[in-house]
Amino acid sequence: MNTPTDPVATVVAAALAEDAPWGDVTSEALLPEGAVAHAELRAREPGVLAGTAAAVAAFGQAAALCGGALPRCEFAPDGTRFAAGDVLGRVSGTARAVLRAERVALNLLQHLSGIATLTARFITAVDGTGARVVDTRKTTPGLRVLERAAVRAGGGRNHRWSLSDAVLVKDNHLAVLLAEGVDVTTALRRVRERVPHTTSVEVEVDRLDQLEAVLAAEPDVVMLDNFSLEDLAEGVRRVRASSRALVEASGGVRLDTVAAIARTGVDLVSVGALTQNARTLDLGLDVEVAAPGAATTGVLR
Template structure:
């Protein structure tokens, strides 16, 4: 699903959740036919993500009301902004603007937070060979939007889902070798079961496992919770025969050193799991009434 299609689906569900029987407050307070204009304004610096969700929120709310709202001046995802910058303008039916406000802000604040955090990690690894990638630690229902926000921040996406690539972890290896097969033979059997285009990645918990895994001609080796010295040694031993990914407890203050060991990828669950929301507000002015 494209990020735009995902935004439409997420916004539709969010609007239904937020006002299942209409907006009682606006219906009681705002005269029918009132028009409003508003500005989305940043209250702290960051990197924008979620522009499609903003458009969808106001457009869908207007459609539900049988009216119209115009959304303009929303910067492209990936645009850096400063505190005080205008991140969009809306004008149209006041009821629709008020109904969409919270949904639009919730998504814009959260996704821009993901993009901003990602950009900070990417800046830390500048000049190294490492790519910063996300993980499957995404908010249920928001994966497509959060993954797009990671890209907006300059990061890259890991496998999209369990259906997209083979990632053999320690529990999988325990099952594979339970029948007496050695690790290399077991992994070669996995390779034989999947299409030749499928990426096969294997998690390694210690350097002692590395030779047996590499002998199976895997595509990516995931070095999980390794020390910096062991990461560097792992990269040396792999010697270009597979991509090397580092993961486990990666923080903003440690990612530079991890990237400096020569790994190709650094996966960071915190991009989507722990990013703070950004402070972005919507200032509304009623400009005309019916």
Template sequence: MLSSSQIEPVVRMALAEDAPWGDITSESLIPEGALATASLIAREPGVFSGGEVFTAAMRLSDARIRVAELVDDGARFETGAVLATVTGPARAVLQAERVGLNFVQRMSGIATLTARYVTETAGTAARIVDTRKTTPGLRAFERHAVRSGGGFNHRFSLSDAVMAKDNHLAVLTAGGRDLTQALREVRTRLGHTVHLEVEVDRLDQIESVLAAGVDTIMLDNFSLEQLREGVTLIAGRALIEASGSVNLDTVGAIARSGVDIISVGALTHSVHSLDLGLDIAVGPWPDQP
């Protein structure tokens, strides 16, 4: 679950960005005492994510707003479903509308896409995981949405694990340095809880990397035949991650090759925001009984 310390600073920044000196449209058109009721409606089917973030956008706009979340994050819904209801001062609801929708539409889009990838890998042991290809500042939200869709999270940041990719290895082995020995030296400098993952792009690199005692080997842009051969070579001596050329058409076959993890950057960098809308009714007016 997302914590308030993760949600509130981001939502406050978004609200301030959208109305730095107030919402002059609502303040000009809507009487100060008017009340609003609103429903968050699905315009297309999907998987929900971002309920707490949507609620925070409303409540941080005005603490008098009340939000009833009618579905949980991770729940599937059909077109026309009412996902949440909102009641409170009309000006504040209207001011928070776009910020709340922006977050919940994107998060639900990520959850929905993730769920499609998870469905394609059903019956295998492979996990669908995200990458660091997230929107700056929104990583916690987007990775929560991946979990809502049934996926898993890779390392959250550069501080969480050692992940040696091709450019790292090029520097590490500059001058003809032996790869296995270099990785062993890296391992001796790491704490016992630190995970070590190494990317390879050729089959002939696998044994050298395994000899260093790594935890995970990433097979990058391997063909299906190469993935199957890599799984056979590694033979359970490390976790196997497949990366590169992963899409909804290829992910099922990749999962059936026997890999443990499939990382998919598209979950967060190429997602379609789901079409959700906020239907609002305003009233009563202050001068009405």
């Protein structure tokens, strides 16, 4: 899913250092240096796969730490839908390296596949409405690259990446302006003058009576936060009548409410639950230790 490789490598290196700061004392004391392990990633429940780039990085970095050759990794692509019992990947390499990376790789695969699986359920729920489901900045610190790639693997879209790459004026910003006696429309127009013309400007409102002043500043996106369904539909109508701005619904969106929200006519539905509430998926990595030179059999399905 076009996951940037350098941030992934950084996350994996930190995880491996946390899990084995002075090496894997069990494997180093117990296993012959030349022993080879073959590991098979198998699904124990249905879902959508994500996190394979991190898994490959974990096995590769562990091999380098153990002084062995790079392992052979074969995984189904991120975004693959699978059933319980499906084989999703195989890894062959030195046993010490495979076992050193096993928990880190599996933790990331389970967590990220959980996000992809939940995202896919939201996408199914809004099918036919024309609304796009997007994530938020409510990501695990340090894991944003991986979690947002998992959202894409599940069919979702990404919101702004960080505070640095788009303007999003939220309720707290507006509260400060009002406390300072600054006119909202004037302040938003000044934002346009201070950022490059390529920078998107989005403004959050939490009441219908705020829309007029915001729309007068011609934002690119209007976020309707924690609106009732009736007010969402009215907000969409008002924005469409006087603006070309996209309309985003946000706030407490759940799987059982997202379809009704999408049917109000909004363009975007932002869902913090995609990365905050996804449970880890049940995947197993079964390892078989064999003599050097042994080969794996079978195909991914």
